[in-house]
Amino acid sequence: MKSKAFLKTPLGYALLEGDAAGISRFILTDEDNLPNTTPAPEFTEAVSQLEEYFVGQRKEFDLQLNPQGTEFQKRVWQALQDIPYGKTTSYMELSKQLGDPLAIRAVAAANGKNPLWILIPCHRVIGSDGSLTGYAGGLWRKKWLLEHEQQEKQQSLF
Template structure:
């Protein structure tokens, strides 16, 4: 497995993967940026940088997240939430076929190993609140605003 660290507006981003795809993308509070990016990670690094620059709305590099069958099912459901849109945990549970699995869905969402790429930040509370986010709610808010910027200027 190869590892690289890049700078992002939300902190240092750790990327781990190999020729089979990217397995981990996570945010760190601090760290050192890599001087050299391994060839297996270059496409992921480029696409993440384009995302943060506002030039990319989806990712096309190969993913290889590790998780249970249920987690994989939830993560696949997350991949289907369109850029700039949100979905509640309840709606995601319904979409996956079991409204009673809401807690399990939320747990799998929280174990998502591919920050931003599998867009767990697009899942919100039924009442529209920004609930639960491993990277901190301020990052979730930033990501949602980045993906759906308001065109209206603030009056204040």
């Protein structure tokens, strides 16, 4: 039986879904009228780790994930988890890493279908020219996440 939890993040409310097999969905939403419920016990650790991430105290997640997708999508999502915190890669590099540089569009499509935003860091994939490209949660969220993960914060000169 699937359980749901909603939590407030700096990027808006998030929906967390899963069951005994693991977390199957984590997305951000523009909804602001969501139920304010206490997360089910199976989400306690996930909520704790996400809160640590958003305040800059966590760089990696240690959670049981159970995303639903095709075998190819799961391969892409697994590769996304290898992108280090604070780093980015391009769709081209990701497709090369997966063994088929011509699969760039399929890799991009699988990236866009990632049901576990942030937990599987699809926001760390950018265009080959360094540009921010599509993000299901909106480019402003992608920009925020990448800036949040910057190792060295830009210091103001004044």
